[in-house]
Amino acid sequence: MSGLRGILERVPAAYYSEERQAILETAREFAMNEVLPVANELDPVQGEIPMTLRDKMAELGYFGILIPQDYGGLGLGTFEYVLVTEELARAWMSVASIIARGNGLGGGFSEEHRRAMLPQMAKGECLGAFALSEPGAGSDIASIRCRAELVGDQWVINGQKMWCTFADGADFIILVARATPYDPDHRHAGITQFLIPKERGKFPPGIEGTPMRKIGYHGWKTWELSFNDFRIPKANVLIGRDEDDTSAGFKRTASWLSVARIHTAARAVGLARGALEDSVAYAQAREQFGRPIGDFQAIRFKIAWMATEIEAARNLTYAAADNADRGRRNDVEASMAKLFASEMAEKVTSEGIQIHGGAGYTSECAAERYWRDARLTKIFEGTSEIQQRIISDAYLPRPKK
Numbered sequence: 001m002s003g004l005r006g007i008l009e010r011v012p013a014a015y016y017s018e019e020r021q022a023i024l025e026t027a028r029e030f031a032m033n034e035v036l037p038v039a040n041e042l043d044p045v046q047g048e049i050p051m052t053l054r055d056k057m058a059e060l061g062y063f064g065i066l067i068p069q070d071y072g073g074l075g076l077g078t079f080e081y082v083l084v085t086e087e088l089a090r091a092w093m094s095v096a097s098i099i100a101r102g103n104g105l106g107g108g109f110s111e112e113h114r115r116a117m118l119p120q121m122a123k124g125e126c127l128g129a130f131a132l133s134e135p136g137a138g139s140d141i142a143s144i145r146c147r148a149e150l151v152g153d154q155w156v157i158n159g160q161k162m163w164c165t166f167a168d169g170a171d172f173i174i175l176v177a178r179a180t181p182y183d184p185d186h187r188h189a190g191i192t193q194f195l196i197p198k199e200r201g202k203f204p205p206g207i208e209g210t211p212m213r214k215i216g217y218h219g220w221k222t223w224e225l226s227f228n229d230f231r232i233p234k235a236n237v238l239i240g241r242d243e244d245d246t247s248a249g250f251k252r253t254a255s256w257l258s259v260a261r262i263h264t265a266a267r268a269v270g271l272a273r274g275a276l277e278d279s280v281a282y283a284q285a286r287e288q289f290g291r292p293i294g295d296f297q298a299i300r301f302k303i304a305w306m307a308t309e310i311e312a313a314r315n316l317t318y319a320a321a322d323n324a325d326r327g328r329r330n331d332v333e334a335s336m337a338k339l340f341a342s343e344m345a346e347k348v349t350s351e352g353i354q355i356h357g358g359a360g361y362t363s364e365c366a367a368e369r370y371w372r373d374a375r376l377t378k379i380f381e382g383t384s385e386i387q388q389r390i391i392s393d394a395y396l397p398r399p400k401k
């Protein structure tokens with residue numbers, strides 16, 4: 001990797017601190033030495049992220065980067081979260097994703113929940129899943145139908161959820177459901193988040209889970225969930241029960257997605273970097289026509305574009321993270337970072353396969369994993385088309401109906 005020194009191995013001057021540089025280097029060493037070999041072994045056989053690896057991540061504090069120190073976390077910012085995420089995703093996107101199950105799910109907790117759960121989440125001992133999407137509601141969050149009805153002192157839940165990643169392995173699920181019946185004239189009203197505690201590795205009676213057959217994002221399972229008269233205590237309501245603002249739950253759910261999108265942009269950059277680094281190594285090693293393929297201008301120029309696009313996406317991601325840490329509004333910046341980084345990642349990882357030739361089309365080398373996982377970054381946490389809607393709406397407001 002000597003050719004990339006100073007370009008990819010340093011936090012840029014505008015954001016530099018010794019602490020950040022140390023965080024980046026620790027994460028890089030961990031990802032390359034501990035995560036990458038596991039990914040190369042387990043992704044082709046759809047194995048699950050081992051507990052031993054999770055324990056090491058917990059020791060490094062990765063599940064609690066954003067959790068305040070008072071609650072047992074590292075108390076760092078979105079910027080540091082992004083630094084670690086890129087490094088982990090460079091090795092295995094699923095590992096970069098599982099840290100969000102500690103860092104990203106406590107936003108709606110009451111003080112009581114925070115005291116009880118955040119310290120365990122920071123240690124990776126209590127990780128969550130997020131159940132928002134439904135068979136009929138993906139991009140259009142406001143059209144969810146899963147229903148929670150208050151009966152006595154319990155919420156009774158009925159309905160279907162789709163794509164709930166890690167629902168089986170999680171210690172709790174954040175469920176987004178309707179506390180009032182669906183009203184086509186007030187679609188955002190009544191959307192509420194609930195806390196469902198559960199035993200790791202099982203579904204409680206009243207929840208049935210069916211694993212979905214994915215083409216990537218291995219290392220954990222993604223589930224279709226069916227809720228049938230499932231009951232939780234009245235106190236397990238998180239956000240959305242604001243009598244003055246019936247859309248509060250929808251707004252908080254949508255605003256959560258902002259940090260999730262920056263995290264996804266960092267995941268995309270990490271995947272693309274994996275493709276670049278592997279391609280550089282392959283271009284130096286593989287010979288055709290009596291010389292390394294890296295001597296051919298066609299390959300060299302691909303490398304140049306890959307590196308340039310990664311750097312552009314990384315800088316958008318850094319800027320969005322920095323904005324978030326300064327408490328500035330950053331929904332559009334987060335969408336731009338997510339859109340650009342994920343589109344870039346699909347292109348760059350595809351070029352990675354091309355540089356590897358036939359070898360790139362086998363599961364013997366990681367190039368195809370980077371591409372399969374990069375493909376997903378254009379879909380989840382809001383598709384590329386939804387990001388384009390958000391950005392264009394900011395520049396070209398829609399006429400009021």
Ligand SMILES: Cc1cc2nc3c(=O)[nH]c(=O)nc-3n(C[C@H](O)[C@H](O)[C@H](O)COP(=O)(O)OP(=O)(O)OC[C@H]3O[C@@H](n4cnc5c(N)ncnc54)[C@H](O)[C@@H]3O)c2cc1C
Pocket residue numbers: 129130131132133137138139140162163164165166214217222376379380381382383384385386389
């Ligand atoms: C592997 C995987 C893991 C996931 N994990 C989770 C999870 O843990 N929890 C969870 O809640 N969800 C999860 N999701 C769901 C994910 O967030 C949704 O797939 C995503 O939001 C898109 O929804 P959809 O699949 O229903 O597509 P749709 O919304 O049906 O979109 C289909 C197509 O139509 C386009 N489209 C839709 N509306 C518009 C519009 N207004 N303008 C232009 N184009 C539009 C979309 O961009 C897309 O191209 C996961 C998905 C996958 C694939």
